[in-house]
Amino acid sequence: MSKVVIFGEGKFAEEVYYYLTNDSPHEIVAFTADSDFITKDTLLNLPVIPFETVENRYPPDDFKMFIALGYQRLNDLRASKYGAAKEKGYELISYVSSRAVNFGNVEVGDNCLILENNSINPLSKIGNNVTLWCGNHIGHHSTIKDHCFLAGQVVISGTTVIMPYCFLGVNSTIGHEITIGERNLVGAGSLITKSTEPGSVFISQDTEKYRLDVDYFLRISRL
Secondary structure: OOEEEEEOOOHHHHHHHHHHHHHOOOEEEEEEEOHHHOOOOEEOOEEEEEHHHHHHHOOOOOOEEEEOOOOOOOOHHHHHHHHHHHHOOOOEOOEEOOOOEEOOOOOEOOOOEEOOOOEEOOOOEEOOOOEEOOOOEEOOOOEEOOOOEEOOOOEEOOOOEEOOOOEEOOOOEEOOOOEEOOOOEEOOOOEEOOOOOOOOEEOOOOOOOOOOOHHHHHHHHOO
16 A cells, blocks of 8 residues: 555546545545645645645655646646656556456556556557546557547557557547557547547547427427
């Protein structure tokens, strides 16, 4: 068991607190954030400490840290704080849900958050500072490199590489034996079947609104 300080004081940090408290051996002792962005003294009955001085109260020889930030600025913010915590000497823990499937005991990097119902196939690789929200499929021999965020129900087919700093939206599907270039933004529901260039954006169009309103539609459809 480790005593852990969570970086963050928003909803993401609250989620991480819940998972680590209820499904890990770790003890959460405090939250931390940059002093200019602290809006409260306590969160979930724990102190919120300025990151600039956090090592004075929670020294890295005795405490570990988790960076609980999302995909702001295409993961740049989380990566920046990941580096800053390491510079202070903190070891960054990872969390893999007990309800995730990692049949091949795939090695996971540090500061990773892997939530329930993820299926990680054997011989794949997960880098550092990667977030896999609920229900993703990571195919065999595939690689997710550092500082990526998969939003949920994403399918990554086998032998595919996701380069660093990518965001993959809900229900996106990535084809077999391709490479998603660095800093790609793949929107919800998108299908990618060919390798992509760095800095690419893919957004699927919304479903078009039907011409009838719901009351008339129910009358004629007898639902």
